[in-house]
Amino acid sequence: MQNFDVVVIGAGPGGYVAAIRSAQLGFKTAVIEREFLGGVCLNVGCIPSKAMITATHLLHKAQHNFKDMGLNIKGNIDVDMKQLVKWKQSVCDKMSGGVSQLLKGNSVTVLKGEAEFKNSKEITVKSSTGTESVQAKYFIIATGSRPIEIPGFKFDEKDIVSSTGALAWDQIPKRVVTIGGGYIGLEISSYLRKLGCEVTVVEAQASLLAGVVDPECAQVVTRKLDKSGVKIMYGAKAKGQKKGKDAYEVTVEINGKDEVIKADKILVTVGRRPNGDQANLKAAGIAVDERGFVKVDAQRRTNVANIFAIGDIAGQPMLAHKASHEGVLVAEVIKGHNRVYDAKTVPAVVFTDPEIAAAGMTEAEAKAKGFTDLKIAKFPFGANGRAVSMMETEGFVKMIADAKTNILLGVHIVGPEASNLISEAVLAIEMGARLEDVALSIHPHPTLGEAMMEGAEATLGHAIHIIQKPLTSASKSAHA
Template identity: 80%
Template sequence: MANSTFDIVVIGSGPGGYVAAIRASQLGFKTAIIEREALGGVCLNVGCIPSKAMINATHLLHKAQHDFKTMGLNIKGGIDVDMPTLVKWKQSVCDKMSGGVKQLLKGNTVTIISGMAEFKSSKEISVKTAEGTDIITGKHFIVATGSRPIEIPGFPFDEKDICSSTGALAFDEIPKRIVVIGGGYIGLEISSYLRKLGTEVTIIEANTSLLAGVVDPECAQVVTRKAEKAGIKVIYGAKAKNQKKTKDGFEVTAEVNGKDEIFKADKILVTVGRRPNGDQANLKAA
């Protein structure tokens, strides 16, 4: 693309970005959208949509295991879970929706650019692509760069054993035990689907309640009761300090009421929040 000029350039193709790009084009502006990963952003690819897909699938599993018999529906030999196939199905859902975003953008004559954008000035950005670096000039820019998981000291993400939500939605096998650091909505969603698969789930939460500061306390109480009924163990007032690899998994050390306690796990999920990606776009130059 080398050097190109647009009326409006949207950086980021999540639900905020792609809708803005489509509307801008519909209003007659020459519009481009820049995405460094898959169209649709975190929500469609590694967030809202895949988590709901896994929750829905495991909800069906739970009903089959616990409700079908009372309806006279007997499954001979029981039900087993093929985790790689489940993850592949989840990915197909995401790919279909991401493809839908691509068609919407193309159908509304939005130019799609794959790469990493960085501001050079208030009217110019550079985009690192697979082929090199392009310079894009725009009259106006919409920054919709989304967010990324917060990594905490002592728990570096490898997205295999120590995971953010991204890795936890792509396990190749069902973990027997998982320690979830953070009792917000992301941690609870993943805890929910894993618990229905039979995983022993322990949530380490620094506050005195789940979803603290996220929803009304009465709503949080409803969610807490459901989590406890499902067999999810929650440790309140706890701060994760470090982890140690052992021959049979991990030992997570957390400070609970002033004393260190150890929790064993096969996988560790860190969901203490997300931080904006704007710092990666060199906004100071704009």
């Protein structure tokens, strides 16, 4: 029997952060992980997908932009997929190794195996070497989520795959059908297309990323996908598949009629489900809702006083950075700090081409919360010198503010480096900044960040670097 002050179940971006902070605060801490340190995000999700996206973005620029820049490459660029996957894995291994060193450096005990609750004070850890019991004063559940599997498309992670399998292909498939036009499916589909793969996206909704991002941002990405040759089927439902002589035959229902699409690989990305049915939570008396999420309060405490839950298992949004934030929060709550989860916004990023990033409310959300008088405007990257020099001018910065106070309510970016630019918006919204605060802050030139300043100027109605129609009413948009 091992005894600890704090035991964290799951070493993903929520769990390992919770363990490190707990140890920093003086607790004897252990983290239990059944697969790999860093979890899904670091090993088979966020990090490897961004490595592949980065590589194919460079490939695309070399194939399509270099000649205009006077950079002539003789012959074709050959893609060594095995080497690309090897490099991608080296990135993951480096990051996972870093997590291991951080845990070791903070004196966190790492236990390999599958954790199951016996009661609210004790768990068992099963591994290849046997089973041991572990007791703790406090437990933090950070067991994450898994891909949703749909009928007729059982994962083998070779031909019918989740994102995990798709990121491991060491040969470029000729034809791929992606079921689900959400952010995971579109990110992978985008880089597969740049590798020369024929991609068909089967989307049940009438548009891509519906309800996920600002509709105008989604339109920019949709146009780029269309231009790149990705075929998108809207209002479509994948009904089943069978292995044909030379390919899989995927049956898709669209407009009441069945259509068969041939594919070498099938990627299913229809969402993720929380792992609320694992770790024998019932034995500890932990309440789980009908969707599989563990019920938590503002301190991420479950209905059992000494047990907390963070990350995907604790509810939407199911994002790594939200999990990390909660990990620090819970460790400090256990220590006795006066903290609750009170983030005004959790930023979201879609690493498509171009990128989409958002913080705060959309126009529809602002109106639903009673902000009926709004100032809304966009500043295009086509008017930004840095974007022009990068040959990446698609997209814009869109700002939404309360017309009565000019307080910033939402920022939506589609364009180059949107993922990096959004952090300024997060800080502004958290601090209750007004449009003037952003507009009057001097931004360095020439940078993409200037689009934030110019976006605020445009929303105030006096943009400098675009010809803007005068604002006739504070509730109307000021578009270029």
